[in-house]
Amino acid sequence: MARSFTPFQEVDRFFSDLTRMPASVGMPMDLYRDGDRFVAEIDLPGVDPASVDVDVEDRTLTVRAERKPASAADADRAWLTRERPTGTFARQLTLGSRVSLDRIEAEYADGVLRLTIPMAEEAKPRKINVAHSERSTAVGSGSGTSTDENRTIEGDVQA
Template sequence: MARTLNPFQDMDRLFTDLTRSPAAVGMPMDLFREGDTFYAEIDLPGVDPASVDVDVDDRTLTVRAERKTTAGEGERSWLTRERPTGTFARQLTLGSRVALDRIEAEYSDGVLRLTIPMAEDAKPRKISVAHGDSSKVIEA
């Protein structure tokens, strides 16, 4: 079977590996919105739940977690080592439209799920318009 030569594919893979940040390698994240709530799901397999720390300071949300090395580390001759260990941190800059006091975090099955609701005053709302000749109100 003939194989098409694509030298750019290997270069692209190498460039992607080199430019990937340590946080992206150790803490891959999905970020999405459903209605008036934002969700961040961060993969943290093998992380002790007690080491997970989430805090907000001046609209910057920081997640820290530690994946410890396994016992007997010094006795091993590694053939391949792809699972990163150590302390990882990831930061998200939050806009002024989120309710900082209502952010929730849950860690289950190796996934940290952050629930970030939109602030009430940032939600769209209807404004009634009064008509000048009578007390009729027109809903906008």
């Protein structure tokens, strides 16, 4: 049986393969909570630290970085495999209302961008102290007696 060739089917298959690739192929990330802060560690090996840009707008944190080819001689090489992507990469995180946008810190060392995102003070769990006060018990016109054993109070008591 003859198999028909349709160029559109090949193009469709190509784009379908692209959409199955993770968007983070150039910027793999670990994200975890450490006490009262969130930490994102993004792998950026081979990226010029001057090209790393981190900004926050409307609770969306965006990281951009550029990885350039190793040298100008790359165009003349006969590549057998090339798995390390080059170009400009971006990664976005949507931040909730429980984080402090003005206290985010970023550090780039050994090819890893580390973002420290602290929780907002108002979002942190806290203990509420209970104040103890002495109240005088108002006893009405009747005579009131109390016994130590049962701690019962007889008479008029206002609640």
